[in-house]
Amino acid sequence: xxxxxxxxxxxxxxxxxxxxxxxxxxxxxxxxxxxxxxxxxxxxxxxxxxxxxxxxxxxxxxxxxxxxxxxxxxxxxxxxxxxxxxxxxxxxxxxxxxxxxxxxxxxxxxxxxxxxxxxxxxxxxxxxxxxxxxxxxxxxxxxxxxxxxxxxxxxxxxxxxxxxxxxxxxxxxxxxxxxxxx
Amino acid sequence: xxxxxxxxxxxxxxxxxxxxxxxxxxxxxxxxxxxxxxxxxxxxxxxxxxxxxxxxxxxxxxxxxxxxxxxxxxxxxxxxxxxxxxxxxxxxxxxxxxxxxxxxxxxxxxxxxxxxxxxxxxxxxxxxxxxxxxxxxxxxxxxxxxxxxxxxxxxxxxxxxxxxxxxxxxxxxxxxxxxxxxxxxx
Numbered sequence: 404x405x406x407x408x409x410x411x412x413x414x415x416x417x418x419x420x421x422x423x424x425x426x427x428x429x430x431x432x433x434x435x436x437x438x439x440x441x442x443x444x445x446x447x448x449x450x451x452x453x454x455x456x457x458x459x460x461x462x463x464x465x466x467x468x469x470x471x472x473x474x475x476x477x478x479x480x481x482x483x484x485x486x487x488x489x490x491x492x493x494x495x496x497x498x499x500x501x502x503x504x505x506x507x508x509x510x511x512x513x514x515x516x517x518x519x520x521x522x523x524x525x526x527x528x529x530x531x532x533x534x535x536x537x538x539x540x541x542x543x544x545x546x547x548x549x550x551x552x553x554x555x556x557x558x559x560x561x562x563x564x565x566x567x568x569x570x571x572x573x574x575x576x577x578x579x580x581x582x583x584x585x
Numbered sequence: 586x587x588x589x590x591x592x593x594x595x596x597x598x599x600x601x602x603x604x605x606x607x608x609x610x611x612x613x614x615x616x617x618x619x620x621x622x623x624x625x626x627x628x629x630x631x632x633x634x635x636x637x638x639x640x641x642x643x644x645x646x647x648x649x650x651x652x653x654x655x656x657x658x659x660x661x662x663x664x665x666x667x668x669x670x671x672x673x674x675x676x677x678x679x680x681x682x683x684x685x686x687x688x689x690x691x692x693x694x695x696x697x698x699x700x701x702x703x704x705x706x707x708x709x710x711x712x713x714x715x716x717x718x719x720x721x722x723x724x725x726x727x728x729x730x731x732x733x734x735x736x737x738x739x740x741x742x743x744x745x746x747x748x749x750x751x752x753x754x755x756x757x758x759x760x761x762x763x764x765x766x767x768x769x770x771x
Contacts, residue, residue, distance in 0.1 A: 412594065414734065417656045425698060427635060427699075460696065462711050505731040507713050507729055530715075530726070532679075532730065536679040537677065539728055539729065556603065573719055577700065577709045580696065580698070
């Protein structure tokens with residue numbers, strides 16, 4: 404968050420909102436290859452070091468057709484968000500056919516060591532549950548000491564794909580909330 | 586959250602604390618109908634627009650009596666208490682009945698994000714409940730429930746509140762919420 408000083412004159416816009424950035428662009432479709440499903444959030448070159456951390460929340464739902472198909476959730480980070488960590492490798496029957504699941508995905512990126520040879524911990528949790536209460540699951544996965552160079556421009560994003568398009572399932576992410584915590 | 590005015594001079598404590606409001610009022614009881622169990626957090630008229638976002642976190646416990654019962658969790662939002670969404674409903678797979686004589690600690694987290702502003706605006710409201718049994722020997726996969734796009738009029742006074750109830754009162758289970766924190770994230 405922004406650092407302020409006693410006596411500093413600031414605007415109400417600076418004071419009366421929190422430190423998160425929000426994007427409400429809807430990402431929707433039936434991807435069968437890994438596809439960007441949130442804003443590609445920017446972490447500028449040189450703006451962080453060891454101990455810097457961010458949290459990305461993605462809010463969405465998956466509507467399955469008459470076939471239960473598996474789903475893959477990934478985190479994309481690093482330059483262009485191109486380094487991937489899988490959060491979810493969902494089996495075809497985990498979300499039942501003809502069900503709608505709401506999802507909250509929480510991703511943390513914490514820089515462990517700065518510099519051009521730096522590294523970061525990148526973790527994600529995805530919780531999904533069916534409308535009507537018939538099923539739910541939570542997944543967590545991550546990468547420890549992943550190569551991460553804070554001296555260059557980096558990105559963070561959520562990526563999604565169905566494992567098949569049978570029955571035309573539709574995933575929609577309604578919003579992503581990007582918080583710099585330190 | 587605290588309202589500040591442009592050009593207002595305030596101290597560093599005001600500024601460098603994060604923007605959350607916290608209510609330590611305890612809500613406790615054995616409700617069998619949907620009942621308010623947090624502060625009704627206020628979102629004033631005209632203070633938000635598309636991309637405005639809040640996070641509500643509620644921390645509490647459920648102490649079961651001699652019977653196993655289910656629990657329903659809900660979020661109530663908008664200008665009245667008529668708009669609501671269930672995070673989960675008692676007796677469903679998403680939040681199984683808690684065993685008799687058990688104690689569960691849980692955290693409920695909700696997001697409200699304005700998708701479009703104005704009198705005919707919309708939002709997404711979504712929440713999750715994570716629970717573990719004391720002494721942490723069992724847990725429940727997070728229950729998640731949401732709605733989008735839901736009607737949300739940014740020009741009027743709105744509130745966001747956490748509601749809950751048990752599926753019955755047999756054995757006198759007791760739900761207690763210890764605090765709720767309300768963050769304006771953007």
